[in-house]
Amino acid sequence: xxxxxxxxxxxxxxLTIATELANRxxxxxxxxxxxxxxxxxxSWWAGGMLAPHCESESAEPVVxxxxxxxxxxWEANGAPVTxxxxxxxxxxxxxxxxxxxARLTTHxxxxxxxxxxxxxxxxAGRMTRGLYYESEAHLDPRxxxxxxxQRLKERGVEFLPEGEAPGLTVDARGLSARDQLTDLRGVRxxxxxxxxxxxxxxxxxxxxxxxxxxxxxxRGEGVYMLGATMLESGARTHVTARAAVEILSSAYALHPxxxxxxxxELGADARPxxxxxxxRLRRRGSTLFANGLYRHGYLLAPAVARMAADHLQTGQxxxxxxxxxA
Amino acid sequence: MPVFYGxxxxxxxxxxxxxxxxxxxxxxxxRASQAGIATVSLRREGGQGQDFxxxxxxLNVAVLPNTAGCHSVxxxxxxxxxxxxxxxxxxxxLEVIRDDDTLxxxxxxxxxxxxxxxxxxxxVFPYCTEDLSVCGRLLDAGCExxxxxxxxxxxxxxxNNPYGLRSVRAHFPDVxxxxxAGIGLPSHAAQAMELGFDAVLLNTAVAKAGDPVAMAxxxxxxxxxxxxxxxxxxxxxxDMAAPSTPVFGKAVLG
Numbered sequence: 001x002x003x004x005x006x007x008x009x010x011x012x013x014x015l016t017i018a019t020e021l022a023n024r025x026x027x028x029x030x031x032x033x034x035x036x037x038x039x040x041x042x043s044w045w046a047g048g049m050l051a052p053h054c055e056s057e058s059a060e061p062v063v064x065x066x067x068x069x070x071x072x073x074w075e076a077n078g079a080p081v082t083x084x085x086x087x088x089x090x091x092x093x094x095x096x097x098x099x100x101x102a103r104l105t106t107h108x109x110x111x112x113x114x115x116x117x118x119x120x121x122x123x124a125g126r127m128t129r130g131l132y133y134e135s136e137a138h139l140d141p142r143x144x145x146x147x148x149x150q151r152l153k154e155r156g157v158e159f160l161p162e163g164e165a166p167g168l169t170v171d172a173r174g175l176s177a178r179d180q181l182t183d184l185r186g187v188r189x190x191x192x193x194x195x196x197x198x199x200x201x202x203x204x205x206x207x208x209x210x211x212x213x214x215x216x217x218x219r220g221e222g223v224y225m226l227g228a229t230m231l232e233s234g235a236r237t238h239v240t241a242r243a244a245v246e247i248l249s250s251a252y253a254l255h256p257x258x259x260x261x262x263x264x265e266l267g268a269d270a271r272p273x274x275x276x277x278x279x280r281l282r283r284r285g286s287t288l289f290a291n292g293l294y295r296h297g298y299l300l301a302p303a304v305a306r307m308a309a310d311h312l313q314t315g316q317x318x319x320x321x322x323x324x325x326a
Numbered sequence: 327m328p329v330f331y332g333x334x335x336x337x338x339x340x341x342x343x344x345x346x347x348x349x350x351x352x353x354x355x356x357r358a359s360q361a362g363i364a365t366v367s368l369r370r371e372g373g374q375g376q377d378f379x380x381x382x383x384x385l386n387v388a389v390l391p392n393t394a395g396c397h398s399v400x401x402x403x404x405x406x407x408x409x410x411x412x413x414x415x416x417x418x419x420l421e422v423i424r425d426d427d428t429l430x431x432x433x434x435x436x437x438x439x440x441x442x443x444x445x446x447x448x449x450v451f452p453y454c455t456e457d458l459s460v461c462g463r464l465l466d467a468g469c470e471x472x473x474x475x476x477x478x479x480x481x482x483x484x485x486n487n488p489y490g491l492r493s494v495r496a497h498f499p500d501v502x503x504x505x506x507a508g509i510g511l512p513s514h515a516a517q518a519m520e521l522g523f524d525a526v527l528l529n530t531a532v533a534k535a536g537d538p539v540a541m542a543x544x545x546x547x548x549x550x551x552x553x554x555x556x557x558x559x560x561x562x563x564x565d566m567a568a569p570s571t572p573v574f575g576k577a578v579l580g
Contacts, residue, residue, distance in 0.1 A: 058347045104536055185349075185377030210480055211426075232378035275381060276350035 004029050005312060006165035007172060011041030012141070012297045013290050014172035015148040016305035019077050022155055024309055029158040036159055037145035042174060042269040043297045045191050047217045047227050048144065049204050050074070050137040050299055051086045053107040060278065063296055066303035071137040073302035078151055079144035081137050082218075084203035087111075087119060088131040091253060097208040098129060108133050122200050122255065138204045138217050139298060170308060171289045175234065175272040181282070181291060186234025186270030189227065189295070190243040194251075196261035197222030207254045214250035223264065226251055230295065239266040271295055279304045281311065281321040288312065327362075328502050328524040330471050331417070331449040335388060337362035338519065338549050340504065341542070342529025349381045351538055356385050359542035363387060365419055365527065367394040368409045379412060390451060392419035397432075399439045406443050418443060419451045419473070419506075429479040429507075433460045437467050444468025453506050456490035458497055465501065472498065473506035473527065476518065480530045482510025485517055495522045512541075512548030519552025520560065 005021060007014045010032035021028045034040050052067030075081045088108070090098040102108060108131040117124025119132065153159070171177050178184045201224070207214045217225045229243050244266060251258040273294040274280055281304070282289040290308050293300050307318035317324050328335050341361035346352035356364065364387050366379070382389060391409035396402040399422065406418040422439055424432035431454050440450050444467055452464050456474040464472060474494055477483035485491060486508065495503060502525070505518035509528040518526050526549055535541035 060347070100534075185381075231375075233375045234377060273348075275348065275353070277348035 002027065003167045005168045005170060006031060006163075007170045008032070008165070009041075009172035009174060009176070010034065010036050010145075010149070010159065011172065011174050012037075012043035012046070012145065012301045013174065013293060013304065014170070015145055015152070016073075016301040017170055017172055017290060017308045018152055018157065019148050020302075020305040020309040021312065022152060022157060023077075024313060026309075026313070028152075029160060030152070031160050031163055031165065033161050035161055036149050037142070039267075042189070042271050043141055043145065045189065045228075045267040045269045046141045046297050047191070047204075047215060047225055048139045048141040048298050049086070049215065049217060050081070050139060051133065051204065052299060053105050053133050053136060054086050054088065054101075054206065055296065055299065056106070057101050057104045059296070060276075062278065063300065067296065067299040070299050070302050071139075074139055074144060074298070078147040079139050080147070081139045082203070083137040086133040086136040086138075086204045086206065087116065087123075088133070088206045088208065089116070089123070089127045089254070090129075090208040092128060094209055095129065097210060098131065101208055102131055105131075105133075107135060120201055120203070120205070123205075126255065136204070140219055141298060144298070167286060168312060169287045170312075171287050172291065174291065174293075175270055177272070177289060177291055180284075181289060183274055184272050184291060185232075185275075186236070187273050187294065188229065188231040188233040188235055188268065188270045190229040190231075190239045190247070190266075190268045191225060191227035192239070192244065192247050192263060192267070193219070193223060193225050193265035194258070194261035194263055195221075195223050196258055198257040198260060199224075199255050205254065207250055209250060212246045212250050214247060214254065216251065216254065224261075228295075234270045236268065236270050239268045243268075271297070279320055281308055281318060282323040283311070283321065283326050284323065285325065328504075330451070330502055333388070335362035335525075336360075337546075338525040338553055339515075339546055340365060340390065340506075340525055340527040341532060342527070343367075343382055344529055345533035346538060349378070352533070353381070353385060355532055355538045355542040356387065358539045359532065359546045361387060361542075361546075363390050363525075363527075365390045365392050365529070366413075367392055368405055368412065383413075388417075389413045389415060390417050390419050391415065392453075393421045394423075396422055397424070398422070399435045399442070402435070402439045403442050406439075406448060410448070416447060416449045417451065418448050419453060421453045431455055431475070433457065433463075436460075437463045440464055440469050441467040451504070456487055456494050458493060461494055461498065465498070471502045471504065473504040475507040476505045476514065477508025479507040481508055482531055483508055484510055484514035485521075488517065488521065491518070491523070492521050509545075512544045515545050516548040516552035516555070519549055520555050522556050 004027040050071045052064040111130045113128045205216045274292040277294045279292045339361040340363040342365045393402040393405040422432045422435040476485045504525045506527040515526045
């Protein structure tokens, strides 16, 4: 196969598929109105957690299985991956939330207050119990997408703002593909980026709460991403005051010094999801749709990209393909 | 089976639509529970929730929109009006919350909002406490259903005040009564039905269970068991043992 494959969309799905195809020596080009990753893609606003075991609290086992190799894939393709695990905590009055989380997930170890302090000295004395998922990791989404784009450009892959696509096309436009995929819906998320050099956290920390769960992903140099809400809405408008208040009050509960943080950014977007919240490939004629990463963009994109590439290379029907009208 | 504002529902289980791992699992849980009514929040999800609302309509059960997250009379009334347009139903589960930690109903505002909405043609299902005065005021305001809490929303503690709930049943024998909130286990749901309640409304206990579909089925069975038990007139508890096999005439050996 020597005909160039066109990929529509330069978010996390489009760029991982382009990378996977290019790694296999297949010629690709990318069509995206913005010519690359940016704030128009929901993956721009993501946390970048590579935490398959934590996700199994609410996700099906297949998400864990498909996500286990994500950190390796990202690292092999030039993304800076931080492998320091995930720390899951709860305030003492919410300790049953921690029990529930422990019961529904695996590959964790129960920590007492001293052990939490040994891992993250700034949290010493603040929590008495936590769960540590040593094998998990995180990445910086924007740096990672930029790394993929850079490598693709170095290999001579064209990025075009628009154009017709003769031959095989991969549609990885996320929620924009709703014009073709009517069962796709948006699940709104709101996030915040703050700078707070007074607090030093080196790994992803999740704070459980019955109403307002929070995660904090360190971006380095005192910068943290705080997220993220999950609302059944396709609205991509501004962050609501309620979401901002809730995210900040959770962060403040985790560490009071977060009250002194500078707010660098507020962001909101809608994640593309199918009714079972699992990703899908769909082949219609010469177009292969890859979509529905939901809240698992960076975790599942590598596995879905592999499936897409396998299909385009060999014609085989992969596990997450629910339509094949080639 | 319960009758709400003249509509008979085939199931005594009312199930919420929040917090499920996915809409597909929610739909499976609804099938397993055979719930007759789906409650859905309008306020929390904000605008552009049409896709999710379509998934709710696809469940093919009666939809009871709610005003969850509202903290004032005006907010609740506006949300109810939006809900009537979105779901094309006069039904509204009225929630007005004062305290976010207990999600305890603000009963003063609740009565006021119930009056405004009833006068405007709504059929109001008020989420209230088991206080008899509050329940009476809500009926005066035009409500024909009462939904006292079992325990705070999402707490899974069961029926905190069975005595109070029994009093509500005894004082308002002809009003459809629903235990709304606080159910954690099937045994809690069964207990509510054993007290003579007409239905149970729950959400978190199913949605956040490790296996929501299996828990939905367990709730359905428990509610049916409680319903049968109430209809069968249970025995009274007593302090002394009462042998179920006659001892008179038993052979005496040795």
